[in-house]
Amino acid sequence: MEIGIVVHGPDVVDSGMAAKVIDKIGALGNISAVMAGTIGKTAVLDAHLENIIDMSKSLKPSKCIEDFFITKDLIILLNHGKTTENGLLFANIVVSRIKDRNTKPLVQIERPDLSDGKVIPWNNQSVDMAIKISKMFEMELENVPELVTPISIEDHGHRIIRNVYGVHTGEMIMVNGIIVGFAESEDIRIISENGFIREIHGARIKEHGLEKLHGYNHRIPIDLRKCWVKSGALRSSNFTVPRKETGPERISEHIGKTGKIRAVIIDHEAEKTFELIGDADIAVTIGDDTTDIAADILYRLRIPIIGITDGDIDGFSHLKHKYPGSVVIRLKPGNDDKIGKKIRETFFDGKAIADFKSITILKNNIFELSKKFIIFSTDY
Template identity: 45%
Template sequence: MFLFEIKRTKMKIGIVIHGPEVIDSGQAEKVLEKLSRLGEVEAKLGGTMGKTAVLDAGLEGRIDIRDHQKPSACIESFFENSYLVCLINRGKTLETGKTFGKIVCSHLREPEKKPLFQIEYSETSVTGFQGNVCGMLVPLNSKGRECLEKVSEKLCIPAETKPLSYPQTGSIFTEKCPKTGKTRIFRKLSGVFPGENILINGIVIGRANSPEVKIVSENGFITTIEGGIIKEHGLEKLHCYEKKEPVDLENAWIKSGSVRRSAPSHQKLSKPMPKTVDLKPTPLNGAGKVVLIDHAAEHSFELADGAQLAVTVGDDTTAIAGDILYRLGIPILGITDGDCDDLADRTEIFPGSLILRLAAGNDDIVGKKLRQELFDGQISAVFEDIPALKEEVLRLAEPETEAIFEY
């Protein structure tokens, strides 16, 4: 009955796209085209680097990138007015991709409300299904089985018949230390490869040396990375230096590896940004909004809304935020000191930007000084004279400046 209704009335299909990799590969666009033959398709995306991939692919008219929502929130919004919801992902392996699907489902309030699928295009081929394939259709609830065969046929990928079990168990557990009385939280990571960076809330706090990694915290402070090496300076940033702010490890955003593992397809590289953006730098004269992006590159789209200039603090932040803002036509004034974790490559910087290279260990110090003295402790402000602001930044950073790069 369900399939007959879809065919007859063109039921609405909600698609949630996670991460840039499935967009860069061209697979997300193919899913949109194929499922549009089955019903009326609406697509949303969560995650900053996914937004840059959407712009690179020229899909901003087909995929909604206005909101900054987690995949589970996007799914629940589609549950209200869709008859079928699909989560598209491209994991490092099929198993890590399916683990991601379990985690997303564990956050749903009513996971059985509508038929829900995961379309997993792993970066390694899947064997055992009439040869090697790179995609798998996975039902995420029991209702998904109602239309499993039809969706599998439309997408031309095999399907698993058994829904994933959820919520995920064993990834987070707590205990009270008998000696100190402090509450310890253990969070196990999945899909980690040795040598990868480990990030919490966008900040690199260590590097994995094993595929089995657990992060341990006591009363909100990270103490150990089992299967990895801690980066002390990263922990200082995470806990806000002398403020020593605790972190909710259970609900923190954690990932391993780089922020964007893939590159746009060859055909799309000739269009680096939306046609509405002119590559010629706009003279920064007079008043305008300036934002301070300090180790929060993943929120660059939202932070830079309406800005004429962005001051970025940190090597990776400058690379990632600069690449994002390049697509929006916003120049940056970057504060770096050579401490780069290589979270992104193939990045672009908008013409008219300046990058300062400071003596080692000084980007955070200068960034803090800029926030206090120029931004009154805030992350954005309207300045009457932007060129004068740039000169003031250069003056404050001058004692530690080793080089200046112009774009």
């Protein structure tokens, strides 16, 4: 039997269960595992599973499943939600985006090794295999769920109300990867008018986040019906980062061979770090949380960053590492986005990637451009 396993998120990897499930399911056939999600890829690196779980793809879980439908006999969605209910809500979103969930047997393994974990067959032809898997892991078996509408939208034309489920009080609320509020209840409704978020019922709005989301002065509208909305921490603290193997000699060697270095700008898109970095030797990161998250990811890839921050940080609950050779520049409040835009226009010709003679030259250029706004800088 050919089996495809779609691993989602970091928690199932950090708990050690991804490795255990993949190993045990291997008794049923040949395994191909793929990770869906950027932070999950970081977890794969930390767990030294990069030779077991494919990180080369940048696809949503639904697309991973559909690809496996073509070549596999059984597809497993492996997830560890905040609760089992959250995990089922997530799976509803995934399955609702599949053209035909009855194409091949599709089984969800949710929160393995926990007392509330469940095995869920997502179509009738999955039931026999789900029974076998539930016995294998001694987990509760769920009936085939009715597919419910996982995203609740009230569409009033120019006014859209999106109900957000599975939010816990105190959690961060993100829209398209940008923090827009902090939950003060579990009843969250995001309200937009003419494409602009005006209210988040049940939450304290982060105005600067909304400014970022809508492109500041560019006033970019969004379609709240299609946005990626997430709540909670990107990653728990239940993991250990591998010790770095070498210092920044890799950069020096690169300069010696090609006479230049390649830099990329990561501007409030930390969740796309793996996709954006390409073959770059250094990243210029714009924003406090973006700098922390991207630097933490790039630490594993042995790539330094030049961080542009202004103290507007929300504090994601994961460890923060920066590769040797990195520098973080702290600007006066409200200036990271302005300077980030100037860096892109002045040194990157308005693009996200550019070549420079050396990292030192790039750093000096950025310091010179932003010197009037710098409070301090920190070298790593």
